[in-house]
Amino acid sequence: MSWQVTVLGTNSAVPTPQRSPSAQVLSTEKHSILIDCGEGTQVRMTSFGIKRSRIDCILITHLHGDHVFGLPGLLTSYNLFRRERKLQVYGPKGLRAFVTHNLEMIGTHMNYDLEIIEHNAADPKRIYQDEHLEIRTIPLSHRVPTTGYLFREKIPPRKIISEKATAYNIPYTAMRSLQLGEDWIAADGSTIPNEQLTFPNRTARSFAYCSDTAYREDIVDQVRSIDLLYHEATFLHELEKEADKRMHSTAKQAALIARKAEVKKLMIGHFSTRYKDPKILLEEAKQTFEPTILAEEGLVVEI
Ligand SMILES: [Zn+2]
Ligand SMILES: [Zn+2]
Structure with a gap:
């Protein structure tokens, strides 16, 4: 079975009728991993055939609402559906307080084993490994502590x-x-x-998820030659100053990272609501890195 990345949300900041805030699911033979959980993630999961019960791990990049406001709802749904399996949720420091306060405020006690694992967003670090998969954090530059995630398949040579x-x-x-x-x-x-x-065995699969971040050159070495890089592209490059100020990237900057890292494919997302049709961002990125695709709700990318 190939790895599949299913895009559940592509918008920055707010939900719109067409675009939801950030969320993607990486499905491998052994794992189903939710990355970010913006508002509306549960609805998108149902629409695109992602079974809630299959998710064994959730990775949060940072504590901005467009990446985390769907999390309390999803955790509570697991309680309602009598989840029995343990659930691990990884994210930068502050995640435990966010989850705990939310659940306390609504007076809900989790009946399943919910484990929150916080990491220091400044250090690139391996946070998980088994015989099939390794997950590392990628420090990003944003207004609050933020990490991307790098997934590498583990196969014998x-x-x-x-x-x-x-x-x-x-x-x-x-x-x-x-x-x-x-x-x-x-x-x-x-x-x-x-x-x-x-x-010789085939080469191991690899995927990296980098959102949200200002242009950051040291991402290049961490994602070198991987199969698929998801990198945020909130603005067109004509708004480079705005992107810098808000610690986001432009489509051109995302493409530059992909080109320097010689990744096989780039997927851009986290589009500003100002772009009704994000194809304009795709056109800009393709001028620098041709093998670029647009994240779209419901898109499934095979690795
Ligand atoms: Zn965001
Ligand atoms: Zn953010």
Whole structure:
């Protein structure tokens, strides 16, 4: 199964009839991860076939309303639907107070295991890993502490040629070391080179989500050569000063990051409400980085 990124919201600041505030879902074989949870996220999930119950983790970039106002509602819905699985919610410092105060004010006690995990937004850091996936934070420059997130698939570098494994009677317990490139010592003591037993695996998938941020050059090294970069593009470059002042990026700046990092594809979003049709932002970005697409509500990008 490929990785899928489903876009649930693309607008900055406020919801409009056409565009919701920020939210995306990354679906992999083992995980379903919600990134940001703007107002209306639950409605968009239902519209676009994302099952609430499948979400195993929520990542919040920062505590601005257009990224977090959907969270108390979603957490409360899990209570109503009698969620039993644990839910982890990651975000910058202040997230725990935001969630706790909201739930206290409405007098709701969570009947499922809700774990809030805060991180220091200034440090790039691995916040999660298992045998399939690693998640790291990407420090961003915004008016409040903000982090993007980098997702990398974890796969062994080599794949077993099953006929060879059978021919040499290699036990299942030794497969992992072969996948990692080790040779096999046969029963008669001879060495079978790894290249005769395995072939190179495909490259691991990767995705980064960077919103909200002013232009920040050190994002480049952290997202180098990844499959898909989502980068905010709130304004056209003619409003560069406005973007700087409000600590957002222009479409051209998002494209510059993508070009310097040599990513395979750029997706732009977090559009200012002033742009009724965000295609104008796409045209600007494409002049600097051609493989750019527009985030649109309901869009599913395969990685
Ligand atoms: Zn925002
Ligand atoms: Zn913001």
